Amino acid sequence: MSDFFPILCFDHLEFYVGNAKQAASFYETLFGFTNTAYRGLATGSRKVASYVMEQGAIRFVLSTPLSPDHPIAHRILKHGDHIAVIALAVPDAVQAYKQVTARGAIGAIPPTIAEDESGLMHYAAIHAFGDVLIKFVDRHAYEGVFAPEFRPQPIARNGGVGLQTIDHVVSNLELGAMERWVKFFAETMGFQLLVQFDDKAISTEYSALMSKVMQNGSGMIKLPINEPAIGKRTSQIQEYLDYHQGPGIQHVALSTKNMIETVMQLHEAGVNFLHVPMTYYDDLDARIGKIDEPIDQLADLGILVDRDQEGYLLQIFTQPVEDRPTLFFEIIERRGAQSFGEGNFKSLFEAIEREQALRGNL
Numbered sequence: 625m626s627d628f629f630p631i632l633c634f635d636h637l638e639f640y641v642g643n644a645k646q647a648a649s650f651y652e653t654l655f656g657f658t659n660t661a662y663r664g665l666a667t668g669s670r671k672v673a674s675y676v677m678e679q680g681a682i683r684f685v686l687s688t689p690l691s692p693d694h695p696i697a698h699r700i701l702k703h704g705d706h707i708a709v710i711a712l713a714v715p716d717a718v719q720a721y722k723q724v725t726a727r728g729a730i731g732a733i734p735p736t737i738a739e740d741e742s743g744l745m746h747y748a749a750i751h752a753f754g755d756v757l758i759k760f761v762d763r764h765a766y767e768g769v770f771a772p773e774f775r776p777q778p779i780a781r782n783g784g785v786g787l788q789t790i791d792h793v794v795s796n797l798e799l800g801a802m803e804r805w806v807k808f809f810a811e812t813m814g815f816q817l818l819v820q821f822d823d824k825a826i827s828t829e830y831s832a833l834m835s836k837v838m839q840n841g842s843g844m845i846k847l848p849i850n851e852p853a854i855g856k857r858t859s860q861i862q863e864y865l866d867y868h869q870g871p872g873i874q875h876v877a878l879s880t881k882n883m884i885e886t887v888m889q890l891h892e893a894g895v896n897f898l899h900v901p902m903t904y905y906d907d908l909d910a911r912i913g914k915i916d917e918p919i920d921q922l923a924d925l926g927i928l929v930d931r932d933q934e935g936y937l938l939q940i941f942t943q944p945v946e947d948r949p950t951l952f953f954e955i956i957e958r959r960g961a962q963s964f965g966e967g968n969f970k971s972l973f974e975a976i977e978r979e980q981a982l983r984g985n986l
């Protein structure tokens with residue numbers, strides 16, 4: 625059932641935001657991204673302005689509508705600032721689109737060629753859950769900075785904070801929708817179920833959730849999906865669904881090769897992380913075994929650790945990056961471990977619930 629069509633890597637994530645100019649500054653100043661390309665009125669793009677933000681192999685595109693009747697404006701009205709498009713780099717966008725639509729995917733953008741003096745870019749898109757699009761991008765015949773209509777930005781490259789790749793992208797679905805979308809990723813996209821967690825594995829005093837991690841054949845694309853389970857109070861997934869007004873992308877994990885250095889820089893820049901109680905670190909070495917990083921330094925920075933059969937991982941979670949409690953980021957360093965930090969789920973969810981309570985939503 626696997627790999628009806630090859631996927632090279634994440635190409636980019638496109639965010640729809642109310643003010644892309646200010647959002648670009650946020651990702652530059654706080655997260656160390658560099659604005660590498662732009663489209664807007666000055667480049668002849670009359671309806672949308674977009675900023676391409678890059679760091680390592682990560683690419684975010686921040687797009688804002690220039691009038692209230694643009695479809696993006698409607699999406700922002702409903703969801704607030706959010707990630708609207710998961711773009712996958714493929715060797716052949718036409719083939720990818722044909723394969724998945726033949727297996728039931730609903731087309732959103734039929735195979736299209738965009739062209740400028742830098743060459744041809746092929747792309748197409750299908751609908752996923754909620755308003756999310758999955759886009760296939762084939763840039764093998766394109767040598768420009770991002771895409772036709774975009775102009776390179778003549779600014780010095782930000783040194784960055786060491787972020788390297790998109791490790792995984794997690795979505796929240798409404799109660800009862802998970803099986804349908806697991807089936808979509810398996811049968812339509814050719815992904816496999818890598819691992820699943822039921823509500824017994826992921827529950828706290830107040831809320832529970834179920835999670836399944838779908839992965840493509842090469843393992844490059846990991847898309848965990850969550851569904852709320854009935855808890856005593858509003859689960860964090862339900863809080864997301866209430867404020868996002870439906871299913872959508874909950875968090876993006878960005879990898880680093882030097883967790884301590886990256887997190888120190890993010891702290892210094894003003895990124896707000898979820899608060900981890902000091903008791904988490906009390907018996908950490910007994911739970912985790914030997915690791916290279918000094919535990920007191922991890923405790924100072926609030927970095928979590930987990931171990932599986934293949935090694936360990938370091939991870940930390942930001943607070944939501946909008947006023948609505950929706951999208952947040954994870955920073956992750958894999959030291960062999962290929963899992964998702966199951967050992968931290970309980971402390972993580974308790975930390976999220978403390979924030980939920982502060983928001984009056986628990």
Ligand code: FE2
Nearest residue numbers: 794877954964
């Ligand atoms: Fe994650």
